[in-house]
Each structure stands twice: as structure tokens, then as C-alpha cells.
Amino acid sequence: MDALAELLDGPRARGALLLRMVMEPPWSVRIEDRAPLCLMSVTSGEAWIMPEGEAEPVLLRPGDLAVARGPDPYTVADRPGTEPRARIGPGGTCATLLGEPLSQSMELGVRTWGNARDGSAVVLVGTYLLDGEISGRLLDALPPLLVLPPGGRTGPLLTLLDNEIARDEPGQSTMLDRLLDLLLIDALRTWFSRPGAEPPTWYLAMADPVVGRALRLLRDEPAHPWTVAGLAARTGVSRAALARRFTDLVGEPPMAYLTGRRLAVAADLLRETDATVEAVARKVGYGQAFAFSTAFKRVRGVSPQEYRRGRTLPERQ
Structure with missing residues (x-):
């Protein structure tokens, strides 16, 4: 068994939060869920990720895969200057910045959420909710935010996730959990093998x-x-x-x-x-x-x- 397989052959995604976010500008969502890890990919339009602190905003285009490490908050928006209109809290709760619930008013269907049913920006989101699902050793080895360009096996996996995320069939939650795990494994394998990478000793x-x-x-x-x-x-x-x-x-x-x-x-x-x-x-x-x-x-x-x-x-x- 190789190092990555050993690392991931334990607690894994169980009932992860997966959704398709459909938005029409202007839009901005503040993420304060303190989740250990979140994967995001744009399927149409574009989105900016603004990490907490002095880190530069990062633009996501279709096919890019972003991995955001918690628990620090960050913002996802149509552009860096847009003020947050919603806040995602622990467990995937959604509200305005004043605390007014938004989950029902922005629900657009099975695992689909946003401010416009035909919004120009579509973002697939997969979030590991519990620390036990991701090794602390792995989290410590990752930057707060990494973005991988399209390529390799990520494209077909994202296409499959896009096709499955809004379905409501028997075993669907487990299937989506496994797809999220596959995306994470491919992302980590790509990240650790990139030119100039310095994988941790473990x-x-x-x-x-x-x-x-x-x-x-x-x-x-x-x-x-x-x-x-x-x-x-x-x-x-x-x-x-x-x-x-x-x-x-x-x-x-x-x-x-x-x-x-x-x-x-x-x-x-x-x-x-x-x-x-x-x-x-x-x-x-x-x-x-x-x-x-x-x-x-x-x-x-x-x-x-x-x-x-x-x-x-x-x-x-």
C-alpha cells in the first residue's frame, strides 16, 4: 500500500455536503463553516475565491478544481469587490449576514442552491463536514487554498459528479461521497507530484x-x-x-x-x-x-x- 492510499484508507466522507450552486451576478457567499476541507469546481461562468488575510484572490474558470482547507473562513464571489450577501455556517446552514435563514428561499431543487435558476455561474461544491473524515497529518501538509487546472482524470470525475449531484436515487448519498473521495485523491496525487513539489516526509x-x-x-x-x-x-x-x-x-x-x-x-x-x-x-x-x-x-x-x-x-x- 502506497503512502496516499494508506493515508486515505480510514475515515472518509460520510454524508458529505454536496451541492450545485447556481448564481447570477452580483453574488458573494461568506464561508464560515469551519469544515476541514472543501472541493469546488466551476462548470460554467467563473468564480473568485478570497482567502482570509493577505492572500491574493484566486480566479476559478470551468474545469479548475480548488481545494480549500479549513477552518479559516473565505469568500466565494462573482468578483473580488462584491460584498457578501449570504453566510454559510457550520453544518451547511445558510443565512444572511444578519442571521435571517436563506436555505429555503434559495433552494432550487435536489442539492441545488442559488439566487437564480438559470444563473450564469455554476459551482460544484463538496465539503467534508467532520475532522475525523480527513487526516490531520494531511491537512497540515496542504496550503490554505490550492487550485489545479483542468486535466488528467479530474475532468471525467467532475462530469460524473455534475451528472449525479442533483439526482435523488437509492444510495445516492454514498455514491456522491465516493465521487468526492476520488476527486480528492486525484487532486492530492496531482498536487504532490507536480514539478518542484516537496511532499512531506510521511x-x-x-x-x-x-x-x-x-x-x-x-x-x-x-x-x-x-x-x-x-x-x-x-x-x-x-x-x-x-x-x-x-x-x-x-x-x-x-x-x-x-x-x-x-x-x-x-x-x-x-x-x-x-x-x-x-x-x-x-x-x-x-x-x-x-x-x-x-x-x-x-x-x-x-x-x-x-x-x-x-x-x-x-x-x-
Whole structure:
């Protein structure tokens, strides 16, 4: 398994916010949803993205794919000088800047929203709503905003997303989630392989003959009672050599990585199965449910039971 696949082979889009935004100038939307990541692409017309702070506005033309990293706010508009007319808050809530609800008045159909049914600007938007859906390590490696020009597999994926986003059929939400994941994977692969790119060291770790093997062992056998010494023996190096090399490439010690991996697997099991907390704890290597619950709450901010009930996770700082 390569580095990008390993990174994305865990929590992923679940019930992501996907919509087609149809607008006629003048228009401007302030995004303050604090979502970890949002993908945007213009299918007709154009749109400007204005990041927070001193960053320059970025123009999106048809076929461009923008990836905006949260939680900092930004504005999307027909041009840089247009004052915001609407605000998108946490969970995709929409209101005027004075707080008056706009969701119903601007609804134009299934997953379609805007100020004019035949507006000249059409923007596809896909937003990951929870921090747990995107690795913090990945977010830290990305700039606040990146824009990729048309090309590669992105075009066909965007066409498919455009065709599917306004449909209301069985399994549609899951299909759209997977399309969003595919777009993200293609965007990241393109971004990290562009000329002059400097991928983070953890991105290259899976190709390392020692660390890559250690990562695969931890991923494939998270419930095994691993120690650094045991992992070193399986990879054919000394304990000190493994600890140093692993930390240098991955950015954290082997046992810290294992804890994160176990809790990520546990989060999936809690959301996707009916297994008891005790059973989940055993499956990811915790002998006692209490120890598992304590570790889970320390990292996720909520107990396993609360997470299973679907409570929103605390905002990522």
C-alpha cells in the first residue's frame, strides 16, 4: 500500500455536503463553516475565491478544481469587490449576514442552491463536514487554498459528479461521497507530484524498506500486542534504529502512530457496525473497554458511545 492510499484508507466522507450552486451576478457567499476541507469546481461562468488575510484572490474558470482547507473562513464571489450577501455556517446552514435563514428561499431543487435558476455561474461544491473524515497529518501538509487546472482524470470525475449531484436515487448519498473521495485523491496525487513539489516526509515513508514494512504491519495487525522491540525484530533492524527512522519519516514514534491507527479503526467500527464497545476495544488491541474509552475520548473529544450516536466532533484547532 502506497503512502496516499494508506493515508486515505480510514475515515472518509460520510454524508458529505454536496451541492450545485447556481448564481447570477452580483453574488458573494461568506464561508464560515469551519469544515476541514472543501472541493469546488466551476462548470460554467467563473468564480473568485478570497482567502482570509493577505492572500491574493484566486480566479476559478470551468474545469479548475480548488481545494480549500479549513477552518479559516473565505469568500466565494462573482468578483473580488462584491460584498457578501449570504453566510454559510457550520453544518451547511445558510443565512444572511444578519442571521435571517436563506436555505429555503434559495433552494432550487435536489442539492441545488442559488439566487437564480438559470444563473450564469455554476459551482460544484463538496465539503467534508467532520475532522475525523480527513487526516490531520494531511491537512497540515496542504496550503490554505490550492487550485489545479483542468486535466488528467479530474475532468471525467467532475462530469460524473455534475451528472449525479442533483439526482435523488437509492444510495445516492454514498455514491456522491465516493465521487468526492476520488476527486480528492486525484487532486492530492496531482498536487504532490507536480514539478518542484516537496511532499512531506510521511508521504514518502511507505516507500522506505524499513518504515514501509513497519507501517504495513501496524496497519494489517492493529490488535497485535506490538512493542518497538517486536516491530524492530519483524523489520530486521535494531530497536533504536527503527524508532529513530520511523519518527523521522512519519513524524511520530511507532507506538503513537499505532494508537492513532487503532482509534481510527475503532471509529469506523463504531459508525459502521453494531459491535459493542467491548468488542471494538478487543478488535483494536485494548484488553479493557475502560482503557479504550479513555484513549478514545482523549483523542476524539467524545466517548465511543457519543461518537456512535453521531455527535459532531470538536473543531480542529
